[in-house]
Amino acid sequence: MTDAKVRLKPDTTSETNTASDRIAPSDRSVRLQPDEHRTRLLHEMIRIRRFEEKCAELYSAGKIRGFLHLYIGEEAVAVGSMQALSPQDAIVATYREHGHALARGISMNALMAEMYGKHEGCSRGRGGSMHVFDAKTRFYGGNAIVGGGLPLAVGLALADALQHRPHVTACYFGDGAVAEGEFHESLNLAALWKLPVLFLCENNLYAMGTHIERAQSQTDLKAKAQSYLIAAETVDGMDVMAVEVATRRATERIRRGEGPMFIEFRTYRFRAHSMFDAELYRDKSEVEVWKARDPIATFSATLTSGGQASDVLVSAIEDTVTEEVAEAVAFAEAGTWEPVEDLLHDVYTPAREAHTAPAVEVK
Amino acid sequence: MITTTYREAIRAAIREALTKDARVFLMGEDVGRYGGAYGVSKGLLAEFGPDRIRDTPLSESTFVGAGIGAALGGMRPIVEVMTVNFSLLALDQIVNNAATIRHMSGGQFSIPLVIRMATGAGRQLAAQHAHSLEGWYAHVPGIRVVAPATLDDARGMLWTALEDPDPVLIFEHQTLYNMEGQLANNAQAVDLDRAAVRRPGKDVSLITYGGTLGKTLQAAETLAGEGIDAEVIDLRTLRPLDMPTIAASVKKTRRAVIVDEGWRSGSLSAEISARLVEQHFYDLDAPIARVCSAEVPIPYPKHLEDAAIPQPPAIIAAARETMGRRG
Ligand SMILES: Cc1ncc(C[n+]2csc(CCOP(=O)(O)OP(=O)(O)O)c2C)c(N)n1
Numbered sequence: 038m039t040d041a042k043v044r045l046k047p048d049t050t051s052e053t054n055t056a057s058d059r060i061a062p063s064d065r066s067v068r069l070q071p072d073e074h075r076t077r078l079l080h081e082m083i084r085i086r087r088f089e090e091k092c093a094e095l096y097s098a099g100k101i102r103g104f105l106h107l108y109i110g111e112e113a114v115a116v117g118s119m120q121a122l123s124p125q126d127a128i129v130a131t132y133r134e135h136g137h138a139l140a141r142g143i144s145m146n147a148l149m150a151e152m153y154g155k156h157e158g159c160s161r162g163r164g165g166s167m168h169v170f171d172a173k174t175r176f177y178g179g180n181a182i183v184g185g186g187l188p189l190a191v192g193l194a195l196a197d198a199l200q201h202r203p204h205v206t207a208c209y210f211g212d213g214a215v216a217e218g219e220f221h222e223s224l225n226l227a228a229l230w231k232l233p234v235l236f237l238c239e240n241n242l243y244a245m246g247t248h249i250e251r252a253q254s255q256t257d258l259k260a261k262a263q264s265y266l267i268a269a270e271t272v273d274g275m276d277v278m279a280v281e282v283a284t285r286r287a288t289e290r291i292r293r294g295e296g297p298m299f300i301e302f303r304t305y306r307f308r309a310h311s312m313f314d315a316e317l318y319r320d321k322s323e324v325e326v327w328k329a330r331d332p333i334a335t336f337s338a339t340l341t342s343g344g345q346a347s348d349v350l351v352s353a354i355e356d357t358v359t360e361e362v363a364e365a366v367a368f369a370e371a372g373t374w375e376p377v378e379d380l381l382h383d384v385y386t387p388a389r390e391a392h393t394a395p396a397v398e399v400k
Numbered sequence: 401m402i403t404t405t406y407r408e409a410i411r412a413a414i415r416e417a418l419t420k421d422a423r424v425f426l427m428g429e430d431v432g433r434y435g436g437a438y439g440v441s442k443g444l445l446a447e448f449g450p451d452r453i454r455d456t457p458l459s460e461s462t463f464v465g466a467g468i469g470a471a472l473g474g475m476r477p478i479v480e481v482m483t484v485n486f487s488l489l490a491l492d493q494i495v496n497n498a499a500t501i502r503h504m505s506g507g508q509f510s511i512p513l514v515i516r517m518a519t520g521a522g523r524q525l526a527a528q529h530a531h532s533l534e535g536w537y538a539h540v541p542g543i544r545v546v547a548p549a550t551l552d553d554a555r556g557m558l559w560t561a562l563e564d565p566d567p568v569l570i571f572e573h574q575t576l577y578n579m580e581g582q583l584a585n586n587a588q589a590v591d592l593d594r595a596a597v598r599r600p601g602k603d604v605s606l607i608t609y610g611g612t613l614g615k616t617l618q619a620a621e622t623l624a625g626e627g628i629d630a631e632v633i634d635l636r637t638l639r640p641l642d643m644p645t646i647a648a649s650v651k652k653t654r655r656a657v658i659v660d661e662g663w664r665s666g667s668l669s670a671e672i673s674a675r676l677v678e679q680h681f682y683d684l685d686a687p688i689a690r691v692c693s694a695e696v697p698i699p700y701p702k703h704l705e706d707a708a709i710p711q712p713p714a715i716i717a718a719a720r721e722t723m724g725r726r727g
C-alpha cells in the first residue's frame with residue numbers, strides 16, 4: 038500500500054451523537070433521553086451477567102461443554118465500548134466473547150443455541166462458546182488463539198481503507214495477548230499504514246494464572262502502544278460511562294483518519310479463568326476488593342441514587358432479562374443437532390456461493 | 401505396584417529429571433503457579449522453586465526458541481507448550497532452528513531439548529484446541545517425535561528424551577491425562593526406539609499410537625469375540641518409525657489397519673501405508689486400511705466431534721474388511 042494515509046469520511050450511519058444519547062445496537066434507530074440511555078447500558082450489562090450465570094449452570098448440567106470462559110465482572114467494557122461503534126464497524130474478539138456478542142446485538146437465542154452446539158446457533162453449532170461469529174453484525178469471532186485476532190483486525194481495517202469505507206475495526210484482546218508477537222506486529226503495521234483499528238485491551242490483570250507483574254517487564258500497557266506512535270489511554274473498565282466516553286473519543290479520532298488507537302481498560306474477572314480453574318493463584322480478598330467495584334451494582338446504585346432510575350425500574354429490567362434468558366434456553370433446548378451426514382459441510386465454500394459474493398469496488 | 405494416573409506419571413518423570421540433573425528446568429505458560437494447563441506440574445514450583453519451574457509470558461515462539469538457546473548453552477530444558485494448536489506459533493523455531501542447527505553447523509552444535517505438548521480431540525474444545533498435528537512434526541528430519549500411550553511410557557519416556565542429544569517432541573493426548581492404572585514402584589526410563597506389541601494376534605495388525613491405542617485395543621476385544629485375532633501395535637515413536645516391528649507383525653498377519661487421529665491426507669498413516677506397500681507388498685493378503693480423522697476442522701458438538709475422529713466401530717469395520725468380512 039503506497040498511499041498509506043487513508044482519509045476516512047465521517048460515519049454517516051452514526052449521525053453526530055454524543056455520549057449520552059447513543060443506545061445499544063439492538064435498537065439504534067430509537068433516540069433516547071440521557072436517562073433512558075443509561076438505563077439501557079444497565080440493561081445490557083445485566084443481560085450479559087444473567088446470560089453467563091445461566092451458562093455456568095448449564096455447564097454443570099452438561100448442556101454446554103468444552104471450555105467456557107465467563108466475562109462476569111468485565112461487562113462494562115463490552116457494553117460501554119459497543120455504544121461508540123456503528124452497525125457497519127467490524128468486531129474481532131476472543132474466546133471470552135459472550136458479552137461482546139450480546140452487546141453487539143447478536144440475539145441471545147442464537148448465542149445460547151451456539152453454546153449448546155445446536156444447528157440454530159450463530160456459528161451453526163460448529164464453534165461453541167469460544168467461536169461466536171455473526172456476519173450480520175460484522176462479528177468476526179470468537180478466537181481461541183491468544184493474539185490470533187489482532188492481525189485479522191489489521192486486515193479488516195485495511196479492506197475498509199482500500200474500499201474507502203468509513204468504518205472502524207474494534208479489536209478486543211486481553212493483557213496476556215500483549216506478550217505475543219502478533220500484538221507487536223499488528224500495532225506496528227496498523228500504525229505504519231494508519232489503519233482504522235481500535236485496539237481494546239481488556240486488562241483483567243491475569244492471563245490464566247499469571248499475573249501481569251509476572252508477564253510484563255513494562256506493565257503500563259499503553260506505553261507499548263505509544264512506542265509504535267499510536268495514541269493510547271488507560272480507562273477505568275469498571276465504569277461503563279467512562280468506557281463509552283473514551284471509546285467514542287477514540288472512534289471519532291479514527292474516523293477522522295488519524296490512524297489506529299489503543300485503549301487499555303482496567304478490569305477484573307470475578308470468576309475463574311475457565312470452568313477448570315481452581316484459582317490457586319490469587320487471593321480471595323483480592324477478588325472481593327474488585328467485586329466491591331462491580332460494574333453493574335455500582336452503576337445501578339449511581340442511577341438510583343441520582344434519581345435517573347428507580348428500584349422499580351431496575352427490578353423491571355431484571356424481570357425482562359430473566360424472561361429473555363429463559364426464552365434463550367428454551368430456544369436452545371428446542372434446537373436441532375446437525376445431521377452427522379453433514380459432517381464435512383463448510384470446509385470449503387460451495388462454488389455457487391463464491392460466485393455470488395458481492396463485488397467490491399477497489400479504487 | 402502403585403496406582404497412578406498418566407498425569408502423575410509425567411509429573412513423577414519431571415520430578416525425577418529435576419532431581420537427577422541440575423541442568424534440567426521446566427518452562428512454559430502457567431507451569432508454575434497455576435500448575436500447568438492440564439495440571440501436570442502441580443506442586444513442582446513449591447518443590448523446585450521459580451528458577452527451575454519457570455512461568456513464561458504468552459509467547460510461544462520466544463520461549464520455545466529460548467529453550468533451543470538454553471539447550472545450546474548447556475542446559476537441558478523441558479519446554480511445555482499447552483497444546484499442539486498453540487505450538488504452531490512456535491513452528492518456526494522448532495522447524496527452522498531446533499531441527500536444522502545440528503546440520504547447518506556441520507555437526508558442531510546439538511540441541512538437547514525436550515518439548516512436551518497436549519494433542520488431540522475428544523473434549524469438545526472445537527477447531528483451535530483439538531487437532532492432531534504430531535504427524536506434521538514427524539515429517540521433519542532433525543527432531544524425534546514420541547507419543548506415550550501408557551503409564552509406563554508417560555513415566556519413562558521423558559528421561560530418555562532428555563538424554564537424547566537432539567530435540568525430542570513428546571505428544572500427550574488430552575484424553576489420557578486422567579487415565580488411571582498400575583505402575584511399578586521402580587518404573588524407570590524406557591527406550592524410544594521400538595514400537596510395542598500391546599496385544600499379540602495372528603489375523604490382522606492394528607497399528608496405532610497415543611490417544612487411539614485404547615480405542616484400538618477395545619476394537620481388538622470385540623473382534624476377538626467374532627473370531628478375529630487382532631495384533632495391536634503401539635508405534636510409541638512416530639519419528640523415526642520402527643519399521644522392523646511393524647513389518648514383523650504384518651508378515652505374520654498379512655493384513656494391516658492403521659489408526660491415526662490425524663487427517664488422512666498426507667498423514668503418518670499414509671507414510672506407514674506407503675512403506676508397507678513399498679517394502680512388504682507381497683506379504684499382504686488384503687489392501688491396507690486406514691481409520692483417520694475426517695477432513696474437517698474438529699467441530700464443537702459432541703456427535704460431530706465423535707464422528708470426526710477414529711472410533712472403535714470404524715476400526716472394527718476396517719479390520720473385518722481386510723478379512724473379507726462385511727457387516
Ligand atoms: C496462543 C495461545 N497460547 C495459549 C493459550 C491458552 N490460553 C487461553 S486463554 C489464556 C490467557 C489469556 O489471557 P488474556 O489475554 O489476559 O485474556 P483473559 O483470559 O484474561 O481474558 C491462555 C494462556 C491460547 N489459547 N492460545
Ligand SMILES: [Mg+2]
Nearest residue numbers: 211212243244
Ligand atoms: Mg487477562
